[in-house]
Amino acid sequence: MAKVLICEDDFMMLRTIEHRIKMDGHEVITVTDGAKAIEVLKVQGAGINLIITDLLMPYMSGLELINSIRVQYQLKIPIIVLSKVGNEDTVLQAFELGADDYLTKPFSPNELSIRVKKLVARR
Numbered sequence: 247m248a249k250v251l252i253c254e255d256d257f258m259m260l261r262t263i264e265h266r267i268k269m270d271g272h273e274v275i276t277v278t279d280g281a282k283a284i285e286v287l288k289v290q291g292a293g294i295n296l297i298i299t300d301l302l303m304p305y306m307s308g309l310e311l312i313n314s315i316r317v318q319y320q321l322k323i324p325i326i327v328l329s330k331v332g333n334e335d336t337v338l339q340a341f342e343l344g345a346d347d348y349l350t351k352p353f354s355p356n357e358l359s360i361r362v363k364k365l366v367a368r369r
Contacts (some may be wrong), residue, residue, distance in 0.1 A: 248295035248366040249273045253311065254328070255303040259351070263298060263328070266355040267362065281305025284314060287321065292324050295366055298358075301329040301336065309336075309343060316344035321334040324365040328353060 250267050254260040255278045264274050275290070277283045280303055287294065289290045297315070301308035308327060315321050329336070332350035340348055347361050 247271050247273060248362075249275065249290075250298060250362065251283060251286055251294050252276045253278075253280060253297065253299040253308070255279055255300060259328075262355065266359055267298075270289075270359050270362065271339065272362070273365075275342070279303045280308065280311035280314075283311055283321075287315065287319060291319065291321055291323075294334060294335055295369060296362060297323055297325045298362075299325065299327055301331050301340070303331045309339060312340060312343040312345055324369055326356070326358070326361060326365065 250272050252274060260276055261302055267274050275286055277286060293351050299308040299311055312325055327340045328349050328351055330351045337348050346365055348367045349358060349359040
């Protein structure tokens with residue numbers, strides 16, 4: 247079992263992801279923006295096994311969140327990006343900043359489940 251931080255501002259999407267991850271037996275922490283994700287990481291950083299984040303969110307974008315996690319806090323937690331933004335430049339930027347995986351919305355919950363399992367097992 248892993249502890250997964252989900253950062254998503256769309257309530258229905260957040261609940262969908264949370265439900266799927268919990269069905270796989272993982273503990274879930276949910277936040278609705280990148281700033282709240284940073285607050286959680288400051289307190290529980292070492293206990294988080296995986297982060298799933300959207301890109302377009304209020305207060306702090308997913309790209310800013312990834313950059314903060316990798317540069318400012320120097321955390322090696324695997325990061326999966328889920329976003330409606332699927333253009334090549336954005337995908338490449340997410341990977342350059344330190345994302346480990348990228349899924350374009352809409353996505354298959356089963357595919358997300360497999361990718362989560364893979365990254366958690368690697369850690």
